[in-house]
Amino acid sequence: MNIHPIGIFDSGVGGTSIWKEIQELLPNENTIYLADSKNSPYGEKCQQDILQLSIKNTEYLLEQNSKLIVVACNTATTNAIAYLRSTYKVPFIGIEPAIKPAALLSTSKTIGVLATKGTLTSSLFHSTAQMHGGNSTIIEQEGKGLVALIENGQLNSVATRELLEGYIKPMLDKGIDYLVLGCTHYPYLIPLLREILPDGIKIIDSGEAVARQTKTVLTKYDLLNTSTHRAKHQFFSNTDVELLERFVPEVSVKKEVCFLDF
Numbered sequence: 001m002n003i004h005p006i007g008i009f010d011s012g013v014g015g016t017s018i019w020k021e022i023q024e025l026l027p028n029e030n031t032i033y034l035a036d037s038k039n040s041p042y043g044e045k046c047q048q049d050i051l052q053l054s055i056k057n058t059e060y061l062l063e064q065n066s067k068l069i070v071v072a073c074n075t076a077t078t079n080a081i082a083y084l085r086s087t088y089k090v091p092f093i094g095i096e097p098a099i100k101p102a103a104l105l106s107t108s109k110t111i112g113v114l115a116t117k118g119t120l121t122s123s124l125f126h127s128t129a130q131m132h133g134g135n136s137t138i139i140e141q142e143g144k145g146l147v148a149l150i151e152n153g154q155l156n157s158v159a160t161r162e163l164l165e166g167y168i169k170p171m172l173d174k175g176i177d178y179l180v181l182g183c184t185h186y187p188y189l190i191p192l193l194r195e196i197l198p199d200g201i202k203i204i205d206s207g208e209a210v211a212r213q214t215k216t217v218l219t220k221y222d223l224l225n226t227s228t229h230r231a232k233h234q235f236f237s238n239t240d241v242e243l244l245e246r247f248v249p250e251v252s253v254k255k256e257v258c259f260l261d262f
Contacts, residue, residue, distance in 0.1 A: 002223045005030040005234070006214065007066030009057040011042040012151045013237075013247045014185030015072025018095065021211035022070065023233070023253065026218070028225045030232045032064050033248075034260070037239040041147035042075040043116020043183070050118060054080035058088060060262065064234075067223050070214060071095060074115060074182050074206075078122035091217045097125065097182035098206045100132035105202070106178050110137045112171035115182025117142045125182075139171045143183060150185045153243055156192055164189065168196055181205040188247075236260035 006026075008019055012035050019033050034057055042050050054076045061069055070093045071077045071084070077094035085092050097119070102111045119125050120140050129138050149160045171179070179201060181187060187205050197203070218224045225231075233255040237244040245257045 001226045002067055003030060003225050003227055004065045004067040005032045005232075007032050007034070007061030007064065007069040008072050009034040009036065009054075009061060009069070009076075010072040010184055011053075011075070012037040012040040012147065012185065013244055014147065014150065014183060014188070015070075016244070016247045017184050017187040017205070018070060018072040018207050018210050019248070020250075021207040022214055023231075023250075025211040026215055028227060028231055029218075030225065031234070032061060032066060033233070033235045034061060035235070035237040035239075035244050037151055037237055037244075040151050041116060042073060043118035043147060044144075045118065047079045047118075047122075050076055050079040051083060054084060056262075058084055062088065062090065066090065068093065068214065068218060070210065072184050072210075074184065075118035075122075078119050078124040082124075091221060091223075093210060093214050093217060095184060095206050095210055096128055097180045098204045098209065099129055099138065099180060102178040102180050102202075102204050103132060103134040103136040106136055108175050108177040109135055110139065110175045111178040111180060112139045112141060112168075112176040113180045113182050114141050114143050114167060114186060116147065117144065119182050137174075139174050139176055141167050141171055143167060143186065146189070147183065147185050150188055151243070153246065155188055160189070161192060161196070164192060165196055168193070172198070172201075176201065178202045178204060230254050234258065238262055
């Protein structure tokens with residue numbers, strides 16, 4: 001039994017979509033979530049800046065005795081996880097756009113990927129697309145501005161809808177039947193996307209798969225928490241604590257939401 005927490009970091013509140021999947025699958029596990037909203041969005045930064053922010057976040061979570069770290073940010077995963085894995089001893093779980101299942105399930109063999117610039121321009125994304133894209137045509141679309149709107153709590157605003165409609169239309173015109181969400185912020189836009197997308201277009205994200213992989217790795221390294229005590233969840237933001245609180249409203253969990261000046 002290992003009662004140390006799972007550490008999770010993202011460039012803001014988006015990674016809470018991953019936290020929810022992990023908490024649902026692994027309800028005994030303690031967690032620490034770090035929202036680096038002050039430096040959001042990562043997707044518009046250069047690789048060196050993304051790497052330095054990822055190192056900072058990792059070292060803070062390690063100071064809190066995290067036994068495993070989930071990089072709950074596609075951009076940080078694609079730009080920094082190789083370095084993190086080679087530098088630190090704890091296991092790391094990364095987030096990549098779910099191209100493989102979309103390619104396997106697509107009938108039209110044309111899939112859309114909505115992601116940040118930092119993800120779409122990374123070598124890891126392109127190698128993943130080549131490896132798992134199969135015979136599918138992958139239509140890439142940068143979701144510029146969406147993370148900032150989500151970080152401001154604008155999940156259903158006119159501005160958000162207009163941006164999404166502008167990003168989705170070219171992919172629809174090219175015949176996609178699957179839309180892959182390549183940013184952990186974007187699952188919070190699924191209700192709005194369902195209003196915009198025609199019937200029959202499937203939306204796919206990585207959250208459930210990440211939770212399953214987390215459980216697999218914890219099991220492999222004998223790190224599972226089998227305690228019957230109620231799990232403790234700590235959330236830290238370096239900007240708007242009240243916004244983070246709104247993204248994790250679950251009342252059935254023991255949680256603390258705190259400001260972190262870093």
